[in-house]
Amino acid sequence: MKKTVLILLAIVALTSVSAQQSLNDYKYVIVPNKFEFLKEADEYRLNALTQYLFEKYNFEALMEDETLPSDYGKNNCLALKADVLDESTMFKTKLLIQLKNCKNEIIHTSSLGESREKNYKVAYNQALRSAFASIEAANYSYNFKNAVVVNDEVKEVNNEAAEIEILKEEIKILKEEKEAVIKQPVEFKEVVDNEEVTEQEEVGEVSEVAKETVAVSTISEIKQNLDVLYAQKIQNGYQLVNKTPEVLYKIKETGMSNVYLVEGENAILYKLDANWILEYYQNQKLQTKIIHIKF
Numbered sequence: 001m002k003k004t005v006l007i008l009l010a011i012v013a014l015t016s017v018s019a020q021q022s023l024n025d026y027k028y029v030i031v032p033n034k035f036e037f038l039k040e041a042d043e044y045r046l047n048a049l050t051q052y053l054f055e056k057y058n059f060e061a062l063m064e065d066e067t068l069p070s071d072y073g074k075n076n077c078l079a080l081k082a083d084v085l086d087e088s089t090m091f092k093t094k095l096l097i098q099l100k101n102c103k104n105e106i107i108h109t110s111s112l113g114e115s116r117e118k119n120y121k122v123a124y125n126q127a128l129r130s131a132f133a134s135i136e137a138a139n140y141s142y143n144f145k146n147a148v149v150v151n152d153e154v155k156e157v158n159n160e161a162a163e164i165e166i167l168k169e170e171i172k173i174l175k176e177e178k179e180a181v182i183k184q185p186v187e188f189k190e191v192v193d194n195e196e197v198t199e200q201e202e203v204g205e206v207s208e209v210a211k212e213t214v215a216v217s218t219i220s221e222i223k224q225n226l227d228v229l230y231a232q233k234i235q236n237g238y239q240l241v242n243k244t245p246e247v248l249y250k251i252k253e254t255g256m257s258n259v260y261l262v263e264g265e266n267a268i269l270y271k272l273d274a275n276w277i278l279e280y281y282q283n284q285k286l287q288t289k290i291i292h293i294k295f
Contacts, residue, residue: 022107024143028072028079029054029061029099037086044121046128050084050097053132058140077102078147084128092116093123095131110134171259171270231295237263240293249278 031051034041042048047063054061061082062068072078080099087094097110113131117123229240229248237252237260251260251269258271267280269291278289 023080023099023138023140025146026078026080026101026107027060027142027144027147028069029059029082030064030068030079031061031082032064035084035086037084044124046084046124049125049128050082053129054082054135057132057136057138058142060142080107084131087112093120093127095124095127097128097131097135108135108138171272174272228292228294231293238295240291 031047031054033047034043035046038044038046051061051063062079080101083098083100085096085098087096093115095113097108098106099108101107110131111134113127113129113133115123115126115130117126227242229242230245231238231240234250237250239247240249240251241247249265249269250263252263254261256270260269261267262269262278262280265280267278269276269278271277276291276293278291280287280289
C-alpha cells in the first residue's frame with residue numbers, strides 16, 4: 001500500500017515539474033476579450049480578472065486586442081492562449097483554466113475552482129481565484145533559454161530560396177529579351193513617300209542610331225562613375241558606401257553567385273554581363289538601375 005502511495009506521489013511530482021518547465025518556456029499569455037460561456041465581452045469583469053491574476057503570478061499577460069510586442073509578431077509561439085471553461089453544476093459554479101500553445105496543444109489545465117455563491121458575479125470571481133491556485137503553485141518564471149521559437153533561420157532560408165527562384169526566372173527573361181533585341185533582323189525595305197529605301201541606306205540609318213546609342217551609353221557611364229559605390233564586407237554580405245562615406249545599401253548574400261538581396265528594401269542586386277543591376281518596385285512598377293560598384 002505504501003509502495004503504491006509513493007509511486008502515485010512520484011507521478012504527481014513529475015507531472016508538476018513537467019508542467020512547470022513547460023509554462024516557463026513561454027513568455028506571454030494572451031487573454032481573450034470574451035469567454036465562450038459568457039454572453040458579453042468581459043462580462044462580470046472575468047476577462048480583466050484573468051489578466052490580473054496571471055500578472056499577479058509573474059506572467060506577462062496581454063488582452064488579445066492590445067498592441068502586441070514585436071517579438072510576438074515575429075514568433076507567436078512565444079505565447080500561450082488562455083481560456084476559462086465553465087464546468088458548473090446545479091449547485092456549484094465550477095471553472096478551470098486552460099493554456100494552449102501556438103499549435104493548439106494543451107500545455108496546462110488548472111485545478112477546478114469552485115464556489116457555492118448564488119450571485120454570478122461573486123461566484124465566478126471566487127471560482128476563478130480558486131482555479132488559479134494550481135497556477136500559483138507552478139511558480140512560473142520565464143526561461144528565455146528554453147523559449148519555444150519558430151526556427152527563424154529555416155524560415156529565412158526558405159523565403160530566400162523562393163526569392164532566388166523568382167530572381168533566376170527574372171534574370172533568364174532579361175537575358176532572353178536582350179538576346180532577342182540583338183538577334184532581331186532589320187527590315188531592309190520600307191516605302192516612304194512612295195520611294196523605296198535601299199538596303200544600304202537602311203543599314204546606314206541603323207548604324208547612325210547605334211552610334212547615338214553608344215554615345216548616350218558612354219555619357220551615362222561617365223555619370224555613373226562619378227557615383228562609384230565601394231563594397232565593404234559585413235556579416236552575410238556587404239555594405240555599399242559612397243565617397244562621403246555614407247552607407248547607401250546593405251546587401252545580403254544568397255545561394256546564387258552575384259545575386260544579393262537588398263536589406264530593408266523590396267529590391268535585388270545582380271550582375272548582368274559587366275553591369276551591376278539594382279531592381280526594385282516603385283509605384284507597383286518594376287524599375288532597374290545600373291550601379292557602379294568596386295569590391
